[in-house]
Amino acid sequence: MTIYQILKKMLGLVALTAALWLVYLYGRLLSSPALILVWITTSALLGLGLWQRAKTRRRVWLAAYLRSESSAFRLLRGGFLMAVVQVAVASVMALYLLLTILRLETYPQWLALLGAALVLPVVAALISRLLQAQVVPVFREELSLRLALNLLAGALLLYLVWLAFGGQYPDFRDASLEQAVWYAVSNEQSRSPFLQTLLEMAAVFDGLQAWLAQRLLPTPGTSVWQAAGWCVVLAREALFVWSYLLLCSGALALPQLFTASAPTGKSEDLHALL
Amino acid sequence: MLYSEPTIEQTGMPLARVRQVFLALLLVLACVVLFSQFKIQMPRQWSGNSVQIVALDEQYYRVNQAQMAWLESFTSEHFSAGEMRSKERVEQQIDAQLDSLFARVNERLPLFADWYYSLSGEYSRMAMAVLSTGKLVEGDFVARKASEVLFPEPVWQDGLARLENDNNALVLAQQAQTRAAWLSEVQSLLSTQQVPAPIAGLEDTQQGAKPKPLDALLLQLDELDALSSLRNRVAVSSLGAAGLAGPALWRAVAARNALASARVVAAGSAAAGALLCAPGGPLAVACAAGAGVVTWLATDWLLLQLDEAWNREELLSHMAEALEDLRAGLQAELVTAYEARIAAIQSASQAAISQTFSPRTSL
Numbered sequence A: 001m002t003i004y005q006i007l008k009k010m011l012g013l014v015a016l017t018a019a020l021w022l023v024y025l026y027g028r029l030l031s032s033p034a035l036i037l038v039w040i041t042t043s044a045l046l047g048l049g050l051w052q053r054a055k056t057r058r059r060v061w062l063a064a065y066l067r068s069e070s071s072a073f074r075l076l077r078g079g080f081l082m083a084v085v086q087v088a089v090a091s092v093m094a095l096y097l098l099l100t101i102l103r104l105e106t107y108p109q110w111l112a113l114l115g116a117a118l119v120l121p122v123v124a125a126l127i128s129r130l131l132q133a134q135v136v137p138v139f140r141e142e143l144s145l146r147l148a149l150n151l152l153a154g155a156l157l158l159y160l161v162w163l164a165f166g167g168q169y170p171d172f173r174d175a176s177l178e179q180a181v182w183y184a185v186s187n188e189q190s191r192s193p194f195l196q197t198l199l200e201m202a203a204v205f206d207g208l209q210a211w212l213a214q215r216l217l218p219t220p221g222t223s224v225w226q227a228a229g230w231c232v233v234l235a236r237e238a239l240f241v242w243s244y245l246l247l248c249s250g251a252l253a254l255p256q257l258f259t260a261s262a263p264t265g266k267s268e269d270l271h272a273l274l
Numbered sequence B: 001m002l003y004s005e006p007t008i009e010q011t012g013m014p015l016a017r018v019r020q021v022f023l024a025l026l027l028v029l030a031c032v033v034l035f036s037q038f039k040i041q042m043p044r045q046w047s048g049n050s051v052q053i054v055a056l057d058e059q060y061y062r063v064n065q066a067q068m069a070w071l072e073s074f075t076s077e078h079f080s081a082g083e084m085r086s087k088e089r090v091e092q093q094i095d096a097q098l099d100s101l102f103a104r105v106n107e108r109l110p111l112f113a114d115w116y117y118s119l120s121g122e123y124s125r126m127a128m129a130v131l132s133t134g135k136l137v138e139g140d141f142v143a144r145k146a147s148e149v150l151f152p153e154p155v156w157q158d159g160l161a162r163l164e165n166d167n168n169a170l171v172l173a174q175q176a177q178t179r180a181a182w183l184s185e186v187q188s189l190l191s192t193q194q195v196p197a198p199i200a201g202l203e204d205t206q207q208g209a210k211p212k213p214l215d216a217l218l219l220q221l222d223e224l225d226a227l228s229s230l231r232n233r234v235a236v237s238s239l240g241a242a243g244l245a246g247p248a249l250w251r252a253v254a255a256r257n258a259l260a261s262a263r264v265v266a267a268g269s270a271a272a273g274a275l276l277c278a279p280g281g282p283l284a285v286a287c288a289a290g291a292g293v294v295t296w297l298a299t300d301w302l303l304l305q306l307d308e309a310w311n312r313e314e315l316l317s318h319m320a321e322a323l324e325d326l327r328a329g330l331q332a333e334l335v336t337a338y339e340a341r342i343a344a345i346q347s348a349s350q351a352a353i354s355q356t357f358s359p360r361t362s363l
Helices: A003-029 A032-065 A070-075 A081-104 A106-128 A135-167 A177-187 A194-215 A224-258 A265-272 B005-040 B065-107 B109-115 B119-133 B139-152 B153-187 B213-235 B240-256 B267-273 B282-357
Strands: B050-054 B058-065
Touching: A003 A032, A003 A081, A003 A224, A003 B005, A032 A081, A032 A135, A032 A194, A032 A224, A032 B153, A081 A194, A081 B058, A081 B153, A106 A224, A106 B005, A135 A224, A177 A194, B005 B153, B050 B065, B050 B153, B050 B213, B058 B065, B065 B109, B065 B139, B065 B153, B065 B282, B109 B119, B109 B139, B109 B282, B119 B139, B119 B282, B139 B240, B153 B213, B153 B282, B213 B282
Parallel strands: none
Antiparallel strands: B050 B058
16 A cells, blocks of 8 residues: 555545534534435445445355355345345444534544544554565455554544543532433534434433432442443443444445455455465 | 666656645645644534523423513413403402492481481581681581591491402402412423423533523512502502591582571571560569570471471482492592502513513523
8 A cells, every 4th residue: 555545545534534523513503404414424434334344254254165156155245135234234323423423522532533534544554564474465455454443443442431531521419310311401402303302312311321420330449330331431432433433444445436346255366364 | 677667667756756745735734724623613503492491489491482482471461461350359349348338328327417407416516607707616517527427437447447458458369369370370381391400500501501580570579469558558548538538528418509598597486485574574584585595496496307307308318429429439549549559560560571581581
């Protein structure tokens, strides 16, 4: 991968982050049709990332277990059904990603996302170079991107959890659960009733989580409930980070749709992985 | 191959390098712009469906702008209608109480007529007329007597005091009822929009959570009650004093010219009585005086009886009419006083409503 290609990818991902930031800034003023368009676009990009991963995984599996001339090979290579499943998953992840972005509160989170966008192509290129001697060329890019995504996901997750740990939260110690949930919900306003409902649902969950954290888990300790509470925070952040990185992955795969052909999946291309 | 490769590098490398530099600059520029804007820009908030929290009777409700406008209009109309009802009820009660009060005065009219057509009444009137001519007494004696007989302190003053108290209580009860009905109706209408109380210390960070204190409106309206009683007392006390009611009544009766004097011949009768003792010698003077007095009294009594027989019914009738006029005047004054007070309450309550719902007091 040349420096020019890396720069192009970095620029593309920065543009993607900037677009998400504009959604963050103006999302609450958008009408429902505009928001649905944003959701569909995000789902398509995220779905592309998921599709690439699923397709590669399937091809490796097919090459490992089936003869390339068998009818099952053709039947199971991945088509409409796989696309439907990936689109469904991508829709949910895109929705979650957009909702989380709309509810981001501090700019360090945006710095982290921008940093990840800049670092991802560089790390993928470095890993690709490191794996040059070990991995077959046809899957080297894919594998290095996947490893880079995993590395960055871990780093981003740690950073976001650390931010969440040190964040400022409203004091719910003297409030009832009803008050805490209402406090969280009442701050959500949006032009689109569809988005309003989603934001309120997310706020309910946040209010509940904050209230439980302050009322039932007031002091650090070894409580199972406290561990469960942090697991929820971790899971939410992980889902957000993973959705964002998959979106980046989809954005990186976008030019390949128009230029390079995907791996054929034939056994001669894949024998090194078997 | 060896010849062509350097040629490709010579033409391709500078172009690729320019592209790289251009992309790198673009990337740096984009990152700098984003980095600087991340700190400055805040998400735009939608304020099209802004909501307001209202506090009422220790309950909190979330209302939007349209509902708030409706609530203001409903509140204004409700209290106006309540004050109209209050006026009607006060008028009805004043009418009923004056009926009762004047019925008792009517019952005393024959007592006044008895005194009026009695010798003591006749001579006390004459004596007072003489004293009045000599500036020894002031005022109309008959009028004072009318006050004393027809409007005795316990009956008249107690009746007026009861009327004042009852009407003040009625106005207060009507106001309280109007407030209670408003509270109940608003609570019922907003029941689906009830929300939890804002968290202490977090009101400023919660959108629309600085509650609009409709409780304060109720308190303001409560304070109007005290004002209401005070002003009503002043209005009534200046109106129906017993000392004023009697002369007013008597002036009305006198204006009807009901009192025809039939007793001017009494002096002539006394002179005729004195002639009876003319042959009496030394005792004639005493006899003449006694006979004159007796004759005078007898004649006067007789004439009074005649006067009563001829004019009593007419006097009573005129007094009843005058009493009716007095009642109508008193009723008009009382109704005007209470209406003015209710109008003042209405004006103050509308001002309080307007101030409460003013945009300046909202977020």
